C-alpha cells in the first residue's frame with residue numbers, strides 16, 4: 001500500500017483510518033505526532049525518516065495529504081500501537097454480523113491469520129461488545145417502527161390472537177426474522193411486529209415478546225391467544241411472559257411432525273377432522289375412526305396434547321377459530337418474496 005501526496009479524504013477521521021491501514025498493511029510502527037481536528041501528523045520510530053501530514057483544506061472542504069516522506073529505515077512490526085478499538089469495529093462489523101457467536105479469542109486469531117497482526121485481547125473484546133450492541137440497537141429501531149402504525153390498529157379492532165413465527169431469510173438480511181401477526185374482525189391478517197435477530201432462540205424470543213408485551217400495554221395477558229409452533233424454547237418464554245394467555249400450537253406444524261411417520265391423504269384428512277372437531281365428544285369420535293384405520297397413528301397423535309391444537313379444547317370466548325398459524329406463515333411468505 002502506497003501513500004500519495006495530494007490524496008483527498010472526507011475528514012480527519014478518514015485520514016487517520018488511512019494512516020492505520022497504511023501501518024497495518026506495511027507493518028510500520030507509526031504514531032501520531034499531532035492529532036488535532038484540522039491537522040494530523042504521523043511519524044515512524046526514531047531514526048526512521050518516514051513522516052506524513054494531512055490537514056483540512058478550506059477551499060476543497062476536505063482533508064488532504066500535504067507532506068510525505070515515504071521512506072523507512074525501520075524494522076517491520078507485527079503489533080502496532082496505532083491500531084485502536086474503533087478501527088477493529090469498523091473493519092470487522094460485517095464479520096460479527098455474519099457470525100454473532102464469534103468470540104474475541106476467535107476474532108483475534110482471525111486478525112492474526114488475515115493480517116499477520118497481533119492485537120490485544122481486551123481491545124478485541126471491547127470491539128466485539130460494541131458491535132453487538134450496535135446490532136441490537138438496530139433491532140430496537142425496527143421493532144419500534146412497526147409499533148407506530150400497526151399496534152394501535154391491532155388494539156382497536158382486532159381479535160386478540162397473535163401468531164408467532166420465526167423465519168429464516170437467506171442472504172437478504174443477515175439473521176432471522178421473528179414476526180407477530182394479528183387478525184382483524186374481517187379475518188384479514190397483518191403484521192403487528194417483526195424484528196431481525198441473529199438467531200432464533202430462547203433469548204431472542206424473550207426479547208421480542210418482552211417488547212411486544214410492553215407495546216400492547218399488556219399487563220393482563222388473559223384475553224390473548226398465542227399461536228406458535230412447538231419449539232420448547234418459545235413455549236417456555238410464552239409461559240413466562242404471557243402466563244394467562246391461551247397458547248395453541250399451529251396444527252399444521254403438529255401435522256407436519258406427526259405425518260413424518262404417518263403419511264397419506266386419508267390419514268391427513270382424519271388429522272384435520274380431529275383438529276377441527278368443535279366438541280370433546282366429536283374429537284373422541286374422530287380419534288376412534290383414526291384408531292380403526294391405524295392404531296399406531298392414533299397413539300402417536302395422542303402424544304400431542306389436544307388442548308394445544310384441537311379446536312374443541314380452545315377457550316370459547318376467543319372468537320377467532322384459527323387452528324393453524326398460516327397467518328404468520330403467510331406474512332413470512334410475503335417477506336421472503338419481497
Ligand SMILES: [Zn+2]
Pocket residue numbers: 028029044045048049050071072073074075
Ligand atoms: Zn519506519
